[in-house]
Amino acid sequence: MMAPPVRKSPKLKNIRQRTLAWFIISLVLFAGLFTGAYMIGDSGLETQFSIRNQAPSWSHPFGTDWLGRDMLTRTLKGLCISLGIGMTAALCSTVISLVLGTAAAVMGKKTDRVVTAIIDVIIATPHLVLLILISFCFGGGAKGVIIAVALSHWTRLARIIRAEILALKSSDYVLLSSKLGKSRRWIACHHMLPGLLPQFLVGVLLLFPHAILHAAGLTFLGFGLSPHTPAIGILLSEAMQHLSTGYWWLALGPGLSLVAMVKLFDIMGNSLRTMVNPKTAQE
Numbered sequence: 001m002m003a004p005p006v007r008k009s010p011k012l013k014n015i016r017q018r019t020l021a022w023f024i025i026s027l028v029l030f031a032g033l034f035t036g037a038y039m040i041g042d043s044g045l046e047t048q049f050s051i052r053n054q055a056p057s058w059s060h061p062f063g064t065d066w067l068g069r070d071m072l073t074r075t076l077k078g079l080c081i082s083l084g085i086g087m088t089a090a091l092c093s094t095v096i097s098l099v100l101g102t103a104a105a106v107m108g109k110k111t112d113r114v115v116t117a118i119i120d121v122i123i124a125t126p127h128l129v130l131l132i133l134i135s136f137c138f139g140g141g142a143k144g145v146i147i148a149v150a151l152s153h154w155t156r157l158a159r160i161i162r163a164e165i166l167a168l169k170s171s172d173y174v175l176l177s178s179k180l181g182k183s184r185r186w187i188a189c190h191h192m193l194p195g196l197l198p199q200f201l202v203g204v205l206l207l208f209p210h211a212i213l214h215a216a217g218l219t220f221l222g223f224g225l226s227p228h229t230p231a232i233g234i235l236l237s238e239a240m241q242h243l244s245t246g247y248w249w250l251a252l253g254p255g256l257s258l259v260a261m262v263k264l265f266d267i268m269g270n271s272l273r274t275m276v277n278p279k280t281a282q283e
Contacts, residue, residue, distance in 0.1 A: 023271040026264045033083075033261075037076040044073025045230065055249060062253035066242060074230040075254045079261055081225075082232045085142055086212030089149035093211065094204050096154040101161030105169070115162075119155045127152065131214055135223045142225055145218050149211045157203040161196065168195050206269035209262040216258060232258045 048068035056063045062071035104115035122130065134148035168174055174191050182190075219225055219233025227234060232254050239250035 019271045019274045022267050023275070026268045026271070029264055033076065033079060037080045040073050040076055042073075042077075044070030045077070053247060056253075063247075063249035065238070065250055066247075071235075071250065071253050074235060075232070075257050078230045078232040078235050078254060079257055081229065082212055082216050082219075082258070083261065085145055085231070086149070086215045087208060089146045089215060090153070090204065090207045090211040092146065092150035093154040093207060094157065096150065097157035097161060097203070098200070100154070101158035102165060104158070104162045105165035112162075115158070119158060122152060122155050127214075128217070131218055132221070132223055135218055140223050144223065145215050145225070148218060148223075149214050153207060153211055153214070157200075157207060160199055160203050164196050164199050165192065168192050171195075202269060202273040205265065205272055208269075209265040212265070213258075213262055 046069070048064075050068065051060070051064050052066055052068035054060055054064040060070055060072065062075055064070055065074070100115050100118075104112045130152050131148045134151055135144040138144040138147045168191065171191075174187055177187050177191060216231070216233040216236070219231050220237045221233075222237070225231050225234060227238075235254040236251055236258075239247070239254070242250055
């Protein structure tokens with residue numbers, strides 16, 4: 001007799017549907033952020049002393065600063081700038097992770113020991129100190145922030161890539177394909193890449209929030225962009241000088257927006273991990 005078809009658990013199906021819904025909502029919100037920043041224009045960035053230091057209102061939902069600039073406009077523009085810097089740094093870090101993680105897994109024990117030693121040194125160094133030193137060495141600015149974040153955030157993803165490749169190399173179907181005479185290129189395209197891609201995409205997506213937060217942190221400490229650039233770190237740094245005078249809205253809007261953006265990336269990464277990993281979904 002034929003075995004009955006395996007049916008998916010209703011609970012598993014609900015988890016996947018809910019996860020997909022959160023993923024789509026996060027994408028829509030990010031699209032809304034860029035659309036809002038484009039449509040709002042640059043008029044709110046101009047100095048208007050007649051409306052300076054106004055609390056949040058219908059006309060200025062995030063209030064205005066000490067120069068009369070609209071904080072909502074500055075926050076939306078700052079989020080886009082911080083997002084661009086963080087994503088660029090994360091992508092550069094991803095390339096480093098892919099190259100060194102793959103080299104550690106396929107180029108022998110000597111290379112593996114060297115890459116592992118580099119990872120241990122970077123992890124053992126205080127994170128903020130490492131970021132400041134690298135950014136200072138490369139002259140600060142957007143370039144210094146991107147390089148500092150990229151060179152300090154590749155270690156975790158490199159470990160994941162190394163572990164995945166080592167596990168795939170010792171798997172039964174890869175060993176069988178090798179014995180059947182398949183070339184290394186065929187095995188890499190048909191076995192290695194499909195098995196590595198889901199974990200790689202999840203690792204990349206979860207790298208974004210860390211890169212964005214640390215880029216904003218460097219800018220907040222003064223090692224990042226020009227003070228005239230409305231990045232989130234600069235907005236928060238400027239707000240610290242005026243909080244004692246009661247202008248709480250200068251930090252509230254940018255701060256909550258940064259936390260919300262980072263949380264959205266975290267939701268997207270965890271949602272993608274749930275969708276591509278059946279074990280996680282069953283939990």
